[in-house]
Amino acid sequence: MSGKNFTLHTLGCGSAKPNLRHQPSSTILDIRGNLFMIDCGEGAQLAMQKHRLKFSRLNNIFLTHLHGDHVFGLPGLIGTLGLIQTGGSITIHTFNEGKKILSNIFNYFSRDLPFEIKFNVIEPAKGIIFENKAITVRTVPLKHRVPTVGFIFEEKPDLRHINRSACDFHNVPIAMMKRLKEGEDYIRPDGRVIKNEILTTPPTPARVYAHLSDTSFMPELADEIRGADLLMHETTYTSNYEKEAEQRGHSTARQAALLARSAGVKRLLTGHYSSRITNDEEFLKEATEIFPDTILNKEGLVIEV
Amino acid sequence: MSGKNFTLHTLGCGSAKPNLRHQPSSTILDIRGNLFMIDCGEGAQLAMQKHRLKFSRLNNIFLTHLHGDHVFGLPGLIGTLGLIQTGGSITIHTFNEGKKILSNIFNYFSRDLPFEIKFNVIEPAKGIIFENKAITVRTVPLKHRVPTVGFIFEEKPDLRHINRSACDFHNVPIAMMKRLKEGEDYIRPDGRVIKNEILTTPPTPARVYAHLSDTSFMPELADEIRGADLLMHETTYTSNYEKEAEQRGHSTARQAALLARSAGVKRLLTGHYSSRITNDEEFLKEATEIFPDTILNKEGLVIEV
Numbered sequence: 001m002s003g004k005n006f007t008l009h010t011l012g013c014g015s016a017k018p019n020l021r022h023q024p025s026s027t028i029l030d031i032r033g034n035l036f037m038i039d040c041g042e043g044a045q046l047a048m049q050k051h052r053l054k055f056s057r058l059n060n061i062f063l064t065h066l067h068g069d070h071v072f073g074l075p076g077l078i079g080t081l082g083l084i085q086t087g088g089s090i091t092i093h094t095f096n097e098g099k100k101i102l103s104n105i106f107n108y109f110s111r112d113l114p115f116e117i118k119f120n121v122i123e124p125a126k127g128i129i130f131e132n133k134a135i136t137v138r139t140v141p142l143k144h145r146v147p148t149v150g151f152i153f154e155e156k157p158d159l160r161h162i163n164r165s166a167c168d169f170h171n172v173p174i175a176m177m178k179r180l181k182e183g184e185d186y187i188r189p190d191g192r193v194i195k196n197e198i199l200t201t202p203p204t205p206a207r208v209y210a211h212l213s214d215t216s217f218m219p220e221l222a223d224e225i226r227g228a229d230l231l232m233h234e235t236t237y238t239s240n241y242e243k244e245a246e247q248r249g250h251s252t253a254r255q256a257a258l259l260a261r262s263a264g265v266k267r268l269l270t271g272h273y274s275s276r277i278t279n280d281e282e283f284l285k286e287a288t289e290i291f292p293d294t295i296l297n298k299e300g301l302v303i304e305v
Numbered sequence: 306m307s308g309k310n311f312t313l314h315t316l317g318c319g320s321a322k323p324n325l326r327h328q329p330s331s332t333i334l335d336i337r338g339n340l341f342m343i344d345c346g347e348g349a350q351l352a353m354q355k356h357r358l359k360f361s362r363l364n365n366i367f368l369t370h371l372h373g374d375h376v377f378g379l380p381g382l383i384g385t386l387g388l389i390q391t392g393g394s395i396t397i398h399t400f401n402e403g404k405k406i407l408s409n410i411f412n413y414f415s416r417d418l419p420f421e422i423k424f425n426v427i428e429p430a431k432g433i434i435f436e437n438k439a440i441t442v443r444t445v446p447l448k449h450r451v452p453t454v455g456f457i458f459e460e461k462p463d464l465r466h467i468n469r470s471a472c473d474f475h476n477v478p479i480a481m482m483k484r485l486k487e488g489e490d491y492i493r494p495d496g497r498v499i500k501n502e503i504l505t506t507p508p509t510p511a512r513v514y515a516h517l518s519d520t521s522f523m524p525e526l527a528d529e530i531r532g533a534d535l536l537m538h539e540t541t542y543t544s545n546y547e548k549e550a551e552q553r554g555h556s557t558a559r560q561a562a563l564l565a566r567s568a569g570v571k572r573l574l575t576g577h578y579s580s581r582i583t584n585d586e587e588f589l590k591e592a593t594e595i596f597p598d599t600i601l602n603k604e605g606l607v608i609e610v
Contacts, residue, residue: 017388018351042381043348046323068384068414076347079373083322101413108406109373
């Protein structure tokens with residue numbers, strides 16, 4: 001274990017019609033102390049407080065699409081940040097029309113903010129949209145009633161780990177350590193080459209989180225998310241409502257599980273539940289029949305990717 | 306008692322910075338089965354569900370001013386109404402700039418609603434802005450950082466109550482009853498006039514609810530709200546923060562109580578609490594020292610006006 005956290009917090013996993021069981025969509029990824037929000041349904045700012053996620057650590061908000069249940073928490077969140085945060089910036093990753101309508105709202109309700117709101121205008125297409133030292137975020141276009149993208153968060157390859165006793169045995173100087181971590185061999189003063197594999201152990205594998213919501217069933221996405229450590233795939237309905245799912249640009253729990261299985265992901269996380277299905281266990285039951293490593297999403301869920 | 310309800314429900318009585326103790330502003334008046342909403346902070350639609358207030362009974366929303374903590378629940382509420390309500394209309398009473406910015410939001414996020422959104426454009430001035438069979442709603446301009454109005458909800462004068470035994474004694478025909486209730490005397494077939502006061506008892510007094518938030522202390526409002534049955538006056542701060550209250554266009558609990566006393570209202574209701582004051586009892590303590598009939602507001606409060 002590298003000790004570098006990559007933690008998912010579910011703030012809301014309901015769908016458009018809010019109810020007393022579920023909040024509208026919002027997910028936070030805590031990656032090495034930085035918070036990344038995916039979608040911001042009404043109430044997300046309160047949920048952050050409930051879950052003790054500090055506003056000051058949030059600098060990036062990714063919007064899958066521009067339906068209200070994924071967006072209506074933003075004006076309040078930005079307003080609150082304006083009351084407590086000074087300096088710095090927050091970047092909203094959204095389509096050009098998102099930039100337009102949200103700018104209008106912020107310009108009216110949140111003038112003179114003490115920090116900068118930046119927009120990273122993205123396309124409903126495949127591509128890398130964000131990168132820092134730790135991660136890369138790329139989009140995949142989804143099939144919904146409006147332009148929609150999924151987000152794939154991927155850790156950058158980690159450095160190799162030093163094998164202390166092997167290094168001591170070969171008298172490797174401290175100054176070499178950084179290059180060893182990067183994969184270089186060590187050439188001893190007597191000219192003998194010590195292979196890197198002897199002096200280090202492999203890096204912690206880079207973890208991958210795929211967030212696919214809202215979308216119709218897209219079996220063709222398997223290659224995009226192959227082997228992901230965690231796939232959050234919307235399960236708006238159960239198979240009883242398969243027709244409705246197709247008509248409304250959503251998926252059933254069974255379809256999510258089929259994609260999880262064919263993509264060989266490690267775990268599937270459900271979500272975006274229709275208010276029509278009042279027993280969440282139905283989503284889990286249906287998905288686990290096809291893909292046993294399914295986790296039932298709920299508000300307050302915290303899991304390591 | 307006329308049995309005609311005039312009930313206040315508090316959905317949120319916090320101020321701009323939401324926290325785990327208080328929701329942003331929203332109040333519902335249930336007047337003879339019709340719901341009237343005053344302000345719609347984020348989360349109001351969920352609070353309505355919590356309080357079992359039916360969306361289908363809501364047809365009028367009154368906005369005191371256009372700060373986010375009084376408005377950001379509207380896009381979600383309208384979106385949800387769009388999913389469950391068919392036909393009819395909802396009227397939003399707000400300034401012209403409220404109509405503009407809210408129309409933009411609804412036009413983008415809530416196209417093709419199955420009901421009509423009407424705007425009643427009001428002025429930040431004194432005037433009657435709404436009337437139906439049961440009530441009149443008038444505005445009073447308040448002093449805040451942006452144009453703001455208070456709302457005074459006043460029942461229309463009720464009809465007089467029939468005194469059955471007196472009517473029987475004087476053989477008043479059934480056909481006369483409506484006119485008796487309206488205050489007419491009865492002229493017997495022999496020409497003798499029976500005074501209305503003998504045949505009826507006075508109507509239930511018309512009740513008055515005054516909602517003053519957000520505002521600086523305005524002692525001059527006493528005449529506008531004289532004798533009101535219930536005055537909700539913002540108490541954003543306690544006197545420790547009196548300077549801040551003045552600067553930010555707010556009031557202290559003491560100032561609210563001074564106005565309640567000089568206006569001779571029956572009861573004062575606190576609200577719009579700053580998140581800085583963590584013990585609500587401080588508001589109550591400060592107000593009751595000046596005006597004993599003070600009620601401490603909280604989410605979920607239900608009282609008869």
